[in-house]
Amino acid sequence: MSGATLRAGVIGLGWAGQQHMAAYAYAPGVELVGLAGLEADALTSLGETYGIGADGLFPSWQDLVSSGGLDVVSIATPTTLHAPIAVSALDAGLHVLSEKPMAENATVARTMVEAAERNDRVLDVSFNHRRRGDVQALKKIVDAGLLGQIYYAKAGWLRREGIPGLGSWFTRRATAGGGPLMDIGVHMLDMALYLLGEPGVRSATAATYAEFGPRGRGGSTSGTMVKTGVQEGAFDVEDLSTAFLRLDGGGTLLLESSWASYIPRDQAYVTLYGSEGGANVEFGGTLADPYRALSIWTEKDGVPALLQPNVPPDGGHQAAVLDFLDMVAAGDSTSYRGHEALARAVVVDACYASAEKGGEVLL
Ligand SMILES: NC(=O)c1ccc[n+]([C@@H]2O[C@H](COP(=O)([O-])OP(=O)(O)OC[C@H]3O[C@@H](n4cnc5c(N)ncnc54)[C@H](O)[C@@H]3O)[C@@H](O)[C@H]2O)c1
Known part of the structure; x- marks a missing residue:
């Protein structure tokens, strides 16, 4: 980054918003000057943490966007607010980094891309998991051609009991747009398409199920799969989805997403099947007992071989924010108007339609 210091704002004070705040505080060439969110106590305490005075703290996102004090803004609110905030911020001349999923559906996501285009501003979506060190190491292996032609891939994120905020905005279609496919499956779809080199998706065959949420089971805060007393109508999304995607060039991708299921432990993975090698990147377990693994199998001179690449540190949200700031600094937003994220939204829509x-x- 070079040139004048950018002024950044973050809308949304939950876990995701706080990742963006920490990243802006760490990044060079940018100053975190504004926050917006509905929780008055959190607004005050986060303002203190980041040295933001009362004139930079707003309960209303509209007031932050129209304050005239920002160059860039991150959006980390319930999903159906992403597009209204992004379009308004882009129209006000700001560059926008939105949390995933981009929007509740592709039609709405497209309005964000159009706003970036008409205002010549950067629009990016924070897919932090593709910035994991193991994924970055695998991407280098794939791009070097060591797996040959990848003809089949499997990706998924399956939780033992991880419905986020059972009964909150997360589990209502009107505020979240969908369930685990929209929430965590989209990370794995992004990771798989990124690793595969952005093939087009030709068709989707999918099914969805809701076996836990409607019965008040599988909540991430319950600790056990007992009934937690979910309110009527507070869970109207799926809690498991499975999808079979046909890709340009004849490849296929199997995508599983679940917030809750009777499995031994949480598991997130991408498995690649190539003509010259295969690979699996995987992470999961529990906070107390996490695990991660990157395995790459090939053969050398007819002998089975296991590659063990150097794995860089995880990038996460910090890398997503730094990449976004680099796009802004590059001064040419034509390549960064949310098209990749929109492509993910189109696939998610097709899965729900299927x-x-x-x-x-x-x-
Ligand atoms: N990339 C990731 O790993 C990751 C992880 C968690 C969540 N997320 C995404 O981040 C977003 C937020 O998730 P979260 O878990 O932090 O949610 P959360 O419910 O903890 O926080 C949402 C925030 O939005 C604010 N908000 C809601 N309505 C508002 C309004 N009208 N004006 C201003 N602020 C408003 C709330 O006050 C709250 O601070 C979602 O899109 C979610 O999918 C991404």
């Missing part, structure tokens, strides 16, 4: 239809949906 599940609804009970058959294949062409893209």
Whole structure:
């Protein structure tokens, strides 16, 4: 980063918003000057943490966006607020980094891309998991051609009991747009398409299930899979989805997403099957007992071989924010208007449409 210091704001004070705040506080060439969110206590204490005075703290996102004090803004609110905030901020001349999923559906996500285009501003979506060190190491292996032609891939994120905020905005279609496919499956879809080199998706065949949430089971705060007394209508999304995607060039991708299921432990993975090698990147377990693994199998001179690449440190949200700031600093937003994230939204839409239809949906 070079040139004048950028002024940044963050909308949303939850876990995700706080990742963006920490990243802006760490990044060079940018100053965190504004926050917005509904929780008055959190607004005050986060303002103190980041040295932001009362004139930079707003309960209303509209007041922060129109304050005239920002160059860039991160959006970490419930999903259906991403587009209204992003469009308003882009129209006000700000560059925007939105949390995933981009929006509740691709039609709405497209309005964000259009706003970035008409205002010539950067629009990016924070896919922090692709910035993991193991994923970055695997990306280098794939791009070097060591796996040959990748013809099949499997990706998934399955939780033992991890419905976020059972009964909160996360589990209502009106505020979240969908369930685990929208929330965590989209990370794995992003990771898989990124590793595969952005193939187009031709069709989706998917199914969705809701076996836990409607019965008040599987909440991430319950500790056990007992009924937690979910309110009527407070869970109207899926809690498991499975999808089979056909890709340009004949490849296929199997995508599983679940917030709760009777499995031994949480598991997130991408497995690649190539003509010259295979790979698996995986992480999961519990906070107390996490695990992660990167395995790459190939053969050398006819002998089975296991590659063990150097794995850089995880980038996470910090890398997502630094990449976004680099896009802004580059001064040419034409390549950074949310098209990749929009492509993910189109696939997620097709999966939900397929599940609804009970058959294949062409893209
Ligand atoms: N990338 C990741 O790893 C990751 C992890 C968690 C959440 N997320 C995403 O981040 C977003 C937020 O998730 P979270 O878990 O932090 O949610 P949260 O519910 O903890 O926080 C949401 C915040 O939005 C604010 N908000 C809601 N309505 C508002 C309004 N009208 N004006 C101003 N602020 C408003 C709330 O006050 C709150 O501070 C979601 O899109 C979620 O999908 C991403």
